[in-house]
Amino acid sequence: MLILLRHGQTTSNVDHKLDTLLPGAELTELGREQAKAAGEEILATYDVDRVISSQATRAKQTAQIAFSERFGDIPAVEGIQEVHAGRWEMHNSREAHEAYLTAFRDFYRRKLEALIDGGDTLDLFLSRYKGGLLPYAAQGGTTVAVSHGGAIRAFSANACEVDPVFAEMSYLPNCQYVVLDPTAGPTGDPVEDFGQWRVVRWADYELPG
Template identity: 40%
Template sequence: MKLLLIRHGQTPSNVIGALDTARPGPGLTGLGHAQAAAIPAALQGERIDAIYASPLVRTQLTAAPLAEDRSLDVQVVEGLEEISAGDWEMHSDREAVEGYVRTARRWLTGDVDVTIEGGESGTEFFARYDAAIDAIASNHQDGAVVVVSHGAAIRVWAAARLQGIDLDDAAHWRLYNTGMAVLDGDPDAGWQLVSWHQDPLGGADLEDPEALDVPAEPVGEPGDPVETPTG
């Protein structure tokens, strides 16, 4: 199975650097809509059997232009939503962002029982994201699907589940709005990384250099430069 994990388009919270993970979440900015509109052309020639999105509004809006282009429905799946910020919801201060990032790093080093206060533990996050991907994979064993999800969720899940990946390298992967990770495999045999597109699928011209949301080093070591990791 080929799995195309795409981060949603830019939101107002991405612009201001807020940890925005609650439902239903914001819509897209004008740039976010432009990023979403560029996806169909960027994926022209790619086989796509189905399109999935999280319960948050921004992923569904991002998936809509591709769904219209391919005459497919956007199927909403529980479990694909962003890692919950809990008590740090809508915070943009360094303390909150560093706490969120460092918790995710601990999950990747095996400390999955650590909980984001008011949010979820690593055990809970991986259980629900694995369940969502497993359900999708069971319907498309030999197919190719697009899953529109969220920055921290994609990066943390991929770093934990991809085979042959150096976590120190994975910690420094960037994923801008409408960036994409392409995986091949299945939940039983495991997942291999085919490619990692950090830039918007429509090209680097669709990045916003003024936005505070630059999702770099989302699970970096304590002391690393920390930039807003979610969306």
């Protein structure tokens, strides 16, 4: 299994800023509490073999708070950071959020050329995210990857056969997570079957039939 956990609340989340570049903002006190609770829930529910995080400060902090008592080595992995907001970086206007979310609608629909102005295309995002994550998915067992809300939703919608409307409407709050089965495709090989994985859980939403 692959558990993609969104980081806890940050100061940029509070200010509604599109904070996507490394190293990014730190967790708030609430974010730290969220991380602790998420770690306790995941470890009580799943038999976790390894934990990794993105290189963003908020993701590393979340991973350490949530899992360091069980896992001494939590690598910060290149490539699994947030989808780059480009010209809208650190903006919090309605225009910025609408432009960012409009690009994501095409991400969910697997349009590889879809572009955030000055930021990532879907093709570029998937190339780097898969490069960071797939080596861990291929190891078997259960990996927790502490990452970012937009990135998790875009990746999951492309890794699995997910209704794009469901992916668009199913926002991932801080320290909620998506659980994927990378071995559910026809060959059982996570790399070969990318695009045909199975969604096991998407936060607390009811999965479409």
